[in-house]
Amino acid sequence: MSLLSVQGVRKAFGANVVLDDLSLEVEPGECVVLIGASGSGKSTLLRCVNLLEVVDDGVIELEGQDITDPRVDADATRARMGIVFQAYNLFPHLSVLDNITLAPVRVHRLPRVEAKSRAMAMLERVGLQDRAAARPDELSGGQQQRVAIARALVNEPTLMLLDEVTSALDPELVGEVLDLLTALRSDGMTMIVSTHEMGFARQVADAVCFLDGGRIVERGTAAEVLGNPRQQRTRTFLSRITTGLPGTVQDR
Amino acid sequence: MADVWTPSPRQRERDAYRRDRTRRSGLAAAASTLVLGGAVVLALTTSPGWPRVQHTFFSPEKAWSSLPAVAQGLWLNVRIMLVCAVLIAVLGMLLAVMRTLRGPIFFPLRLFSAAYTDLFRGLPLLLVLLLLGIGVPALRLQGVPKDAVFWGGTALVLSYSAYVAEVLRAGIESVHPSQRAAARSLGLSHAQSLRFVVLPQAVRRVLPPLMNDLVSLQKDSGLIAVLGVIDAIRAAQIETATDFNYTPYVVAGILFVCLTIPMVRVTDWFARKQGFHGAGGIV
Numbered sequence: 096m097s098l099l100s101v102q103g104v105r106k107a108f109g110a111n112v113v114l115d116d117l118s119l120e121v122e123p124g125e126c127v128v129l130i131g132a133s134g135s136g137k138s139t140l141l142r143c144v145n146l147l148e149v150v151d152d153g154v155i156e157l158e159g160q161d162i163t164d165p166r167v168d169a170d171a172t173r174a175r176m177g178i179v180f181q182a183y184n185l186f187p188h189l190s191v192l193d194n195i196t197l198a199p200v201r202v203h204r205l206p207r208v209e210a211k212s213r214a215m216a217m218l219e220r221v222g223l224q225d226r227a228a229a230r231p232d233e234l235s236g237g238q239q240q241r242v243a244i245a246r247a248l249v250n251e252p253t254l255m256l257l258d259e260v261t262s263a264l265d266p267e268l269v270g271e272v273l274d275l276l277t278a279l280r281s282d283g284m285t286m287i288v289s290t291h292e293m294g295f296a297r298q299v300a301d302a303v304c305f306l307d308g309g310r311i312v313e314r315g316t317a318a319e320v321l322g323n324p325r326q327q328r329t330r331t332f333l334s335r336i337t338t339g340l341p342g343t344v345q346d347r
Numbered sequence: 348m349a350d351v352w353t354p355s356p357r358q359r360e361r362d363a364y365r366r367d368r369t370r371r372s373g374l375a376a377a378a379s380t381l382v383l384g385g386a387v388v389l390a391l392t393t394s395p396g397w398p399r400v401q402h403t404f405f406s407p408e409k410a411w412s413s414l415p416a417v418a419q420g421l422w423l424n425v426r427i428m429l430v431c432a433v434l435i436a437v438l439g440m441l442l443a444v445m446r447t448l449r450g451p452i453f454f455p456l457r458l459f460s461a462a463y464t465d466l467f468r469g470l471p472l473l474l475v476l477l478l479l480g481i482g483v484p485a486l487r488l489q490g491v492p493k494d495a496v497f498w499g500g501t502a503l504v505l506s507y508s509a510y511v512a513e514v515l516r517a518g519i520e521s522v523h524p525s526q527r528a529a530a531r532s533l534g535l536s537h538a539q540s541l542r543f544v545v546l547p548q549a550v551r552r553v554l555p556p557l558m559n560d561l562v563s564l565q566k567d568s569g570l571i572a573v574l575g576v577i578d579a580i581r582a583a584q585i586e587t588a589t590d591f592n593y594t595p596y597v598v599a600g601i602l603f604v605c606l607t608i609p610m611v612r613v614t615d616w617f618a619r620k621q622g623f624h625g626a627g628g629i630v
Contacts, residue, residue, distance in 0.1 A: 105352065112352075152358040165364050 096159060098123045098285050099144065099254060104153030104163075106139055106309075113139045115309035116153070121254070121287060126280050128296040128317070129289040131306035132332060137289035138181075140306070141256045144287070145178045158253065174202055177247025178256040181263055183239045185231035185246070191218070192227040195246045203250060210249075217245040221275055237268030241275055248279075255279070257288040261295075273298075291336065293321055305329045406594045413586040413595035420582030421602050427500055427568040427578075432561055434504045439511030444541065446516050460512065467509035472570060475502040480574035499571030507564055514556045518549030551618060558614050562607050579603070 099121040106114040113136045121127050129137045142148045144155055146162065146169045155163045162172045185194050192214055199210035218224045221241040223234075231239055240260055247255060257276065261269045273295045280286065280299045290296060296303050296317050303320040305313045305328070313326045324330050354362065391397060445453070445460040467475070480498040483491060492498070522545045530540035550557075572581035579602065583595035 103355070152352070152355050154357065163361075165361050165368070 097121060097156070098125075098158060099287070100154075100156040101140070101144070102154045102156070104140075104143060104155060105151045106136075106143055106148060107151055113309055114143065114150075117306075117310055119304065119311060121285060123285055124283045125301045126284075126286045126288065126299050127302045127304060128300035129287065129304050129306055130291070130293070130296060130320075130332070135306040136309045137306055138258050141178065141258045141287060141289060144254075145176055145256055146173055147178075170202075174198070174250060175252060176254045176256060177250060177252035179240070179243050179247050179258065179260050181259040183231070183236070183243045183263070185239055185243055187231050189231075190227070191223065191229050191231065191234070191242050194231065194242060195249050198246070198250055213249055214245070217249045218242075220248075221245045222271075235268060236264045237271045240264065240272050244272070244275060244279075253285065255284055255286045257286060257290075259289050259291065261290065261292055293333075293336065297321060305332065307332070402592070404593050404597050406592055409586075409590075409592045409594040410598050413583065413598055416582045416586055417579050417595055417598050417602065420577050420579035421599070421606075423496075423576065423578045424565060424568045424603075425606070427496065427503070427571065428561075428565045431500050431503045431507070431564060431568070434500075435507045435511050435560075435564070438504060438508035439515055440546075442508060442512035443515035443519060446512065447519050464509040464512055467506050468513070470506070472502065472506045472567060473573065475506055476570055476573060478502075479505075480571075495574035495576050496571065499568075499574050499576065503564065503568060503571075507560060507567075510560055511557065514553050514560065515549065518553035519545055521552055522548045554614055554618050558611055561610065565606060566603060 097120045099119070101117060101119040104114050104117045105112070113134075117136065117140065119127070119140070129140065131137055139148060143150050144157075150163050153163070154161055157172065157175065161167070162169075185191075186197070189197065192211065195214040195217060196207070196210040199205040199213060200207055205213070215224060215227065218227055221244060223238055223241055223245070226234060226238065226242075231242065234242065240263075244257075244260070260276075261272050264272065269292065273292065276286070276288070276295070277299050288295075288300075300317045302314055303317045304311045305320055305324070305326070307328050313320055313324060313329045315325075319325075320329065321333065324333060394400075442460045442463060445456040446464075448456055476499060479502045480495055483498060484493040519541075526544055526548065527540050530544040531537075535543065569578050569580040572578050572584075577585070579599040580596070583599045586595040587593055
């Protein structure tokens with residue numbers, strides 16, 4: 096059974112249909128990478144899965160449970176997943192340690208001592224154990240994003256959602272975050288990653304999905320989708336990002 | 348594409364469930380309001396002293412007969428409020444901006460602003476009113492006005508600017524430094540950054556507390572009555588003095604509330620129209 100099953104999901108903001116009858120299956124332990132232009136619906140899909148947006152139609156099942164049902168406890172459902180945002184979204188008024196222990200203490204009701212030791216273990220894993228007392232604005236972008244990942248991981252989620260987590264980072268800081276995600280991948284974490292880093296997609300993805308017009312146009316292994324795309328739209332997109340130039344006229 | 352889409356049966360079921368929940372919570376809200384309201388009314392009207400209280404505070408005839416005098420007094424409150432609000436906004440803004448100036452040259456201005464707010468927030472408004480309204484004319488200086496409304500208004504402006512300056516300062520400091528950096532990077536001067544980038548965001552954020560001060564000013568404008576001017580509250584007091592029926596006070600209160608509510612709603616609407624929602628939303 097799939098860990099996550101997205102079936103025919105639709106989401107529109109006013110007249111702008113962002114997700115249009117989109118379906119996606121994610122197996123336990125799988126790393127699915129979403130690629131596509133800005134506005135293709137990658138972030139909206141992740142936000143819908145995390146119930147930060149209410150879908151207009153369709154079903155999202157997590158471990159077989161329909162989480163789009165309005166009778167479902169959204170907070171309890173969100174607590175089973177971790178999400179990391181492009182802009183880190185750390186709480187600026189809390190120290191690094193308090194950012195990480197907030198949910199374990201308040202949501203999962205862990206004793207503070209245990210929450211703290213888990214948080215320190217997590218910080219050690221992301222290589223920031225010496226910055227536990229720092230405020231987020233004292234850290235570099237890459238460090239902040241690693242804290243954000245630690246904050247999501249400390250709740251032992253069954254699924255990690257990563258929304259363009261390196262897009263706001265300097266190139267030399269991208270590596271430290273991607274290395275962390277690669278390590279996470281080897282530990283068998285189920286992940287959905289939206290990214291513009293094709294190298295990373297090649298390295299870690301079990302499956303690459305190309306989104307366009309609110310649908311998954313093409314799904315396959317990284318070698319298939321990135322190396323030998325079947326769809327014209329995928330080829331156009333890939334040629335644009337690899338050359339950095341708009342696709343040529345005949346490409347369209 | 349939007350017009351082709353029709354919700355699936357499952358989605359229609361969800362929508363129906365949500366509508367049902369909305370309807371239920373509406374009913375629950377109405378029921379609890381009715382029960383609570385009913386209980387309060389019942390407790391009031393069955394209390395032994397109610398007929399006496401009703402006659403003293405809620406007498407329709409007295410309300411009607413006192414309305415012209417109270418309304419005339421209210422007109423004075425409104426005029427004082429409007430003029431003072433403008434002056435307070437200007438002075439408050441000046442003080443707030445002074446307080447946020449950086450650099451050693453501006454130290455005296457910063458000090459003045461801090462001392463001013465400390466002093467006038469601490470002093471009771473009534474004392475300022477009496478000092479200015481009775482004390483200053485008593486000095487019998489040449490060319491100094493003796494008008495009670497003038498000195499009352501001055502006292503209100505002095506006190507309230509101190510409060511408003513602090514609210515505005517909080518707003519200014521809440522705008523992220525990156526906004527100022529972006530403005531300066533475009534070549535805008537310090538003053539231009541403040542005027543075109545920082546203040547518009549700051550004021551929008553502190554609009555609700557500024558409304559607090561405006562509404563509070565509207566009521567405190569009645570304190571000028573201690574200088575012998577007839578405002579709504581003083582008019583109500585005069586009406587009351589003939590027969591010890593306090594209904595005119597209630598009339599004044601209702602008129603004040605009637606002024607306040609539209610003012611607050613208009614500001615809320617304006618803030619929303621400006622596209623500022625702040626934190627909130629669906630999650």
